[in-house]
């Protein structure tokens with residue numbers, strides 16, 4: 015049975031469990047508010063270079079704080095979200111629910127790409143949703159330390175020239191566009207699949223001097239016949255690859271062997287969407303869709319998008335070891 019969600023005009027397919035509705039409604043409500051804030055750009059985004067830093071040592075922007083607070087408030091009100099892991103919060107946050115095993119645990123990057131926010135470049139919110147493990151009513155990190163394949167739904171909201179919601183379930187990946195006049199999301203692509211052609215690759219080529227030789231070999235090989243596109247917001251770069259065909263790469267380098275992208279609330283979500291859109295993902299050696307996280311803020315190298323190219327990348331890395 016398709017699920018009817020307040021704030022989304024079209025029904026959501028691929029979710030059997032109606033108890034997920036309040037979680038999606040919270041995400042939609044938060045997205046609409048954040049979308050308004052993002053539109054205000056520099057009127058709202060006041061970055062103080064001496065300002066507060068998050069658990070990763072990165073400067074916290076006004077939008078990060080607004081985004082985090084907005085999601086926390088909406089999730090708290092659902093009565094079914096029992097816990098949240100958020101990029102901006104050092105430890106897990108737990109909420110009161112009646113039955114933990116019947117509740118949901120969310121992972122979240124409230125504003126991805128905030129360093130682009132004050133220059134009016136597309137940013138986003140990334141989310142993944144786990145169902146409480148049946149019979150397990152513990153409230154600790156183990157509720158979140160699960161591979162992407164365990165998500166019941168995942169997606170992102172993209173705040174660009176229009177506001178889009180991409181929602182992946184095991185049945186399909188759907189795109190919704192925010193109708194500003196009515197402030198409701200309308201389905202604009204009912205079933206997304208990553209195109210077979212792969213015209214683009216997205217990587218920060220500026221780090222080339224710091225890459226190990228095997229990564230240089232990968233990029234050298236896959237760039238042939240492709241255009242480089244790199245925004246510097248994972249949501250934007252991934253979204254282009256999802257719609258137009260491409261691969262996104264953020265490998266490790268000599269200074270940061272695990273790269274920059276967080277496993278739980280960035281890489282795992284993109285790997286889940288890619289998987290159900292007919293693409294794939296790897297950390298170089300193992301599919302990120304199946305990768306077991308060890309800690310909530312863990313980073314991972316990531317290669318995600320067109321399946322043939324991901325296979326090619328894994329094969330180059332295998333041959334180099």
Ligand code: AFP
Pocket residue numbers: 072125126127128129130218246247248249251274275
């Ligand atoms: P910010 O949220 O600090 O802007 O980081 C965004 C991000 O994690 C991801 O969205 C980008 O793909 C990546 O960083 C860009 O990082 P580089 O600037 O190192 O290429």
